Amino acid sequence: MQNDLKVFDQHESEVRSYVRGFPTVFHKAKGHKIWDLDGKEYIDFFAGAGALNYGHNDEKMKQKLIDYITEDGITHSLDKATKAKGEFLEKFHEVILKPRNLxxxxxxxxxxGTNTVESALKLARKVTGRTNVVSFTNGFHGMTIGALAVTGNAFKRKGAGMPLTNTVTMPFDNxxxxxxxxxxxxxRFLDNNGSGVDTPAAFILETVQGEGGLNAARMEWLKGIEKICRDRGILLIVDDVQAGVGxxxxFFSFEPAGIKPDIVCLSKSIGGxxxxxxxxxxxPKYDTFAPGEHNGTFRGNNHAFVTATEALNYWTDDALEKSVQEKSKKITSFLEDLLKKFPELKGSLRGRGFMQGISSEIEGLADEIAGKCFENGLIMETAGPDDxxxxxxxxxxxxxxxxxxxLSIIEKSVTQVLEAKELVTS
Incomplete structure (x- = not known):
């Protein structure tokens, strides 16, 4: 196959999006690097939109998967008991939940991710007998109808083609x-009899809104939301699909706040x-689905159980956690310096950890910078209601x-874009 997009233009649906931002044919990937069919190397600052927290083709996970496939381990099992699932459940409890007193x-x-959100909303409504769910401005929770109803983005909501109901939107932190x-x-909305807002079944939130623009909730706000829920018998759902898994x-994005959600949604990088x-x-007190009341054909992906179990070895000590925290400081420092060096960005720092970025007041600028990064050998996307x-x-x-x-490619790209727009001179 040639590095040519004609076959995708000819046969793939118009709904495709990432291929438009990264117009090349990718073939090989390892760690933080990815190569196209021409052999051009890219640094991956996209990581599968958070599905590849451990990078591409981790050697230990790959070998475990190869061994499992070679021994004819079960691939598909619905929710039957399998060795691979049992090993994952045991290790997840011992390595992740137990040490965090969860x-x-x-x-x-x-x-x-949208599957876990749908199940969380459905369970909260079943447990409480209430229908409404409170979501937050700029939140994103998935593209199926229930998850889309608690999503803020107007463009994505419009794609539903029908009214999205039984939700109330409240202001996210700040x-x-x-x-x-x-x-x-x-x-006030919850307690005032004239507000028109009934007591909801649940609140659903991201501690850092990935698609919504990297808006990071402050810890005191998260604690306040938990108290609001506890005082009124409302379930707290944390969508950690993108912000979780380190x-x-x-491991969980809500840990620094010291809160304990009633339901947590995980996907993307949990498979490793x-x-x-x-x-x-x-x-446990809310685990009230009857057998088969919520199900799905592909909820028993044993290949993912194998790699997910191996991935948990990263969390048997605090080495990775400390590394992420230290490198996060480097990212923050770099972005702060970039804002000082280029006031022409008219930007502000967003996010925390390994999900940070710069929001620019200049329409289309973030998209141009991401495009220039791609030309220079780095893959990075945009976020926010207006990208x-x-x-x-x-x-x-x-x-x-x-x-x-x-980071150096980003700085180079910012310089080139601003110079081309004659906002700065070389």
Whole structure:
């Protein structure tokens, strides 16, 4: 096959998107690097939109998967008991939940992030007998109808082609520019008999809004939201599909806030290798689905169980966690310096951990910078309701050399774009 996009233009649906931003045919990948059919090397600051936190083709995960396939291990099992699933459940409990004093039953709702969100919403409504769910401005939770109803993006919501109901949108942290007023606003709507807002079944939120523009909630706001829920018998759902599995510096993104959600949604990097897998973590008292009341054909992806179990070895000590936290400081420092060096960006720092970026007031600028990065050998996407944020999403296992090279490409690209727009001179 040639490095030619004609076959995709001719046969693939118009809905395709990433191929338009990264117009080449990719073939090989390793760690934080990816190559196209012409052999051009790219540094990957996209990481499968957070599905490849451990990078591409991790050697140990690859070998475990090869061994499992070679011995004719079960691939598809629905929710039958298998050796691979049992080993994952045991290790996840011992390595992740137990050390964090978290008690959850694990549900396998299907292979994707939107599957785990749908199951969480469905369970919250079943448990409470209420229909409404509170979501937050700029939140993103998936593209199926239930998940889309709690998503803020107008373009994505419009794609539903029907009214999206049984949800109420409230301001995310700092949407009203003040933590205490944000919380008071929410409480007033919940408690005032004239507000028109019934007590909801659940709140659903991301601690860092990935697609919504890398808006990072402050810890005091998260604690305040948890208290609002506890005081009123409302379930708290944390969607950790993109921000979880180490991307913010701890395995779960909510750990620094000291909160304990009733339901946690995980997908993307929980499979370790990029294989589809999703978990819905449920506080035991809410584990009330009857057998088969929620199911799915592909909720037993044993290949993903194998790689997910091996990936948990990264968390048997704090080495990776400390590495992510230290490198996160480098990313923050780089972006702060970039803003000082280029006030022409009219930008502000967003996010935390390994999901940071710069939001620019200049229409289309973030997209131009991402495009120039691609030309210069780095893959990076944009985020936000108007694609106003260029978004750094490297694998959390990237080494210092790779990180620094990627950051230098970003600075070079920013310089080139601003010079071309005659906003700065060389």
């Amino acid at each position: 008690d959850y039953k694990v549900m396998f709702p299907g292979p994707t 949407f009203l520019d003040n933590t205490s007023s944000d919380l008071e606003y929410i409480e 991307r913010t510096g701890t 290798y990029g294989s589809p897998l999703a978990l819905t973590l449920i506080a 106003e944020v260029f978004k750094l999403f490297p694998p959390i296992t990237i080494d210092d050399e790779g990180l620094e090279k990627g």
